[in-house]
């Protein structure tokens with residue numbers, strides 16, 4: 001399907017790109033690059049990357065956030081109070097790596113390191129009240145390959161959370177369903193929730 005969309009777009013844009021047209025949405029820009037011969041078949045790959053990078057990450061994060069909130073009513077009450085008031089804000093050590101080595105770093109390795117986060121497996125958002133050193137809390141990684149959509153992702157999640165928390169009452173159908181890793185964490189029974197608008201006071 002995507003290949004067909006790109007083919008159509010390419011036909012539509014050919015003349016305009018040859019006349020020097022710039023701009024448009026990401027797909028238009030990628031196709032323009034294709035027409036100018038700057039990139040080859042990477043258009044489809046990039047769109048697929050973006051869909052997965054942008055969709056599953058956000059939806060899984062939101063799902064796991066609600067799961068944690070359901071398990072921690074005190075945190076939830078605090079969040080609710082804060083959400084009513086305002087919006088929040090978020091934000092390597094020097095090793096010598098021998099030539100030829102491949103390095104596999106995972107965020108879990110750092111995020112579960114008790115050196116940086118005491119009692120790391122406890123859900124405790126208050127730990128972020130004190131400043132965390134740079135490159136220690138890195139869900140979006142950092143440096144030149146930092147997630148290209150991290151601002152959008154944070155905003156998206158925050159807005160979603162804000163509206164659900166302030167407008168709805170909800171509960172998890174299976175509070176303790178197991179979490180599977182595939183490769184992102186997600187509840188095994190797909191986390192059905194009961195949700196209803198908050199009564200108007």
Ligand code: HEM
Pocket residue numbers: 049050053054055057058061139140141144145146147148149150152153
């Ligand atoms: C909770 C949501 C998200 C998380 C946790 C997340 C996490 C990450 C991480 C860790 C990387 C680095 C991968 C690597 O090279 O090792 C990355 C890369 C990337 N992310 Fe995200 N991401 C999220 C949402 C998004 C969204 C919404 C978009 C686009 C709208 C996006 C687009 C990208 C792209 C294009 C890259 C590749 C950047 C590059 O290699 O230059 N991500 N993301």
